[in-house]
Amino acid sequence: MTTSSPPPSATFMEMRAVLARLPGPDEAARAKVRLRQADLTKPPGSLGRLEEITEWLAAWQGSSEPRCRRPRVCVFAGSHGVVARGVSAYPADVNTQMVQNFVSGGAAINQLTAAIDGDLRVYEMDLAHPVGDFTQGPAMDEARCARAMAYGMMAAETGIDVLCLGEMGIGNTTSAAALCLALLGGQAEDWVGPGTGVAGAALERKIETVRLGVERHRAVLDDPLQVLAALGGEELAAICGAILAARMGRIPVLLDGYASTAAAAVLQAVDPHALDHCLVAHRSAEPAHAALCARLGQKPLLDLGMRLGEASGAALAVSLLKAACACLDGMATFNRAGVSGPV
Numbered sequence: 001m002t003t004s005s006p007p008p009s010a011t012f013m014e015m016r017a018v019l020a021r022l023p024g025p026d027e028a029a030r031a032k033v034r035l036r037q038a039d040l041t042k043p044p045g046s047l048g049r050l051e052e053i054t055e056w057l058a059a060w061q062g063s064s065e066p067r068c069r070r071p072r073v074c075v076f077a078g079s080h081g082v083v084a085r086g087v088s089a090y091p092a093d094v095n096t097q098m099v100q101n102f103v104s105g106g107a108a109i110n111q112l113t114a115a116i117d118g119d120l121r122v123y124e125m126d127l128a129h130p131v132g133d134f135t136q137g138p139a140m141d142e143a144r145c146a147r148a149m150a151y152g153m154m155a156a157e158t159g160i161d162v163l164c165l166g167e168m169g170i171g172n173t174t175s176a177a178a179l180c181l182a183l184l185g186g187q188a189e190d191w192v193g194p195g196t197g198v199a200g201a202a203l204e205r206k207i208e209t210v211r212l213g214v215e216r217h218r219a220v221l222d223d224p225l226q227v228l229a230a231l232g233g234e235e236l237a238a239i240c241g242a243i244l245a246a247r248m249g250r251i252p253v254l255l256d257g258y259a260s261t262a263a264a265a266v267l268q269a270v271d272p273h274a275l276d277h278c279l280v281a282h283r284s285a286e287p288a289h290a291a292l293c294a295r296l297g298q299k300p301l302l303d304l305g306m307r308l309g310e311a312s313g314a315a316l317a318v319s320l321l322k323a324a325c326a327c328l329d330g331m332a333t334f335n336r337a338g339v340s341g342p343v
């Protein structure tokens with residue numbers, strides 16, 4: 001289940017080339033689904049966001065018969081140098097230990113993936129070599145960041161109906177907060193929250209770390225990919241790569257929590273339409289996630305007070321996609337069922 005073949009080499013130039021030719025939606029497929037929805041035995045719009053979901057799936061799968069039979073759940077695991085500054089409630093060793101737990105089937109994401117008949121893949125980045133502490137220098141150089149993006153691209157294989165993207169990375173809510181501050185502005189405290197559970201002095205250290213990091217890298221703030229390298233992590237770069245490859249492969253994407261959404265914000269900063277094939281699956285309990293989603297124009301599908309990461313919210317939201325497809329496939333039309341339309 002863990003995929004750790006040597007990452008290919010890549011450059012930002014190649015990533016920029018991909019970003020410059022992102023395919024658009026299939027509007028004919030979307031329109032066909034909208035027409036069918038109007039014919040089904042229900043008042044128009046009464047299935048609410050389930051109707052929107054089928055139209056979105058159709059537009060991005062490029063098919064008027066959207067499917068959610070083959071969901072893939074991806075957990076990208078990366079290690080962060082800022083952990084040494086005391087910004088997390090857990091030690092960095094938990095990354096490797098949790099990867100082992102994913103492999104043994106003992107994590108929440110194993111159960112949630114099984115519940116949706118999904119295919120779980122764990123992409124282990126270079127956990128033994130954390131990315132740099134971004135208050136001291138860039139977290140990654142361009143080559144490491146681009147390689148992580150290319151690694152993430154491998155997740156989007158043909159035949160997958162929807163890609164769920166999540167992460168495992170002690171310290172990555174600090175990185176996510178720094179990305180948000182760098183890309184969206186405001187104050188460090190607007191974007192910093194408890195993560196795995198820091199409070200008091202540790203929370204103050206986390207805020208200061210984010211403030212210092214963004215200040216240190218102010219020279220690159222106008223270039224989102226350089227921001228990703230400076231303040232991100234390998235798992236966050238891999239998520240960016242997976243989002244891009246999914247778009248090229250016509251695979252709709254469900255984004256998980258705060259760190260996954262912050263990674264995605266990098267791409268939206270390059271192109272405001274780069275995330276049109278993505279939905280945020282749930283609103284994380286991490287306080288800044290709501291503001292981040294609002295800034296990206298995203299309305300999370302679920303709000304269950306979850307803040308686990310590891311793609312848990314994304315996997316859970318697949319059930320909604322499956323239910324939406326089942327209604328579109330299985331419901332009778334007014335005509336077929338002999339049900340009267342509106343007076």
Ligand SMILES: O=C(O)c1ccc[n+]([C@@H]2O[C@H](COP(=O)([O-])O)[C@@H](O)[C@H]2O)c1
Nearest residue numbers: 088169171172173195196257258284309
């Ligand atoms: O998904 C979320 O919104 C979320 C919120 C808080 C924590 N997490 C998970 O906890 C880890 C990051 O928290 P921290 O405190 O170490 O920065 C990382 O492994 C995430 O998957 C995840």
Ligand SMILES: Cc1cc2nc[nH]c2cc1C
Nearest residue numbers: 090094168196308309310
């Ligand atoms: C135990 C644990 C499990 C996780 N899964 C995703 N992030 C996590 C962080 C911790 C600390």
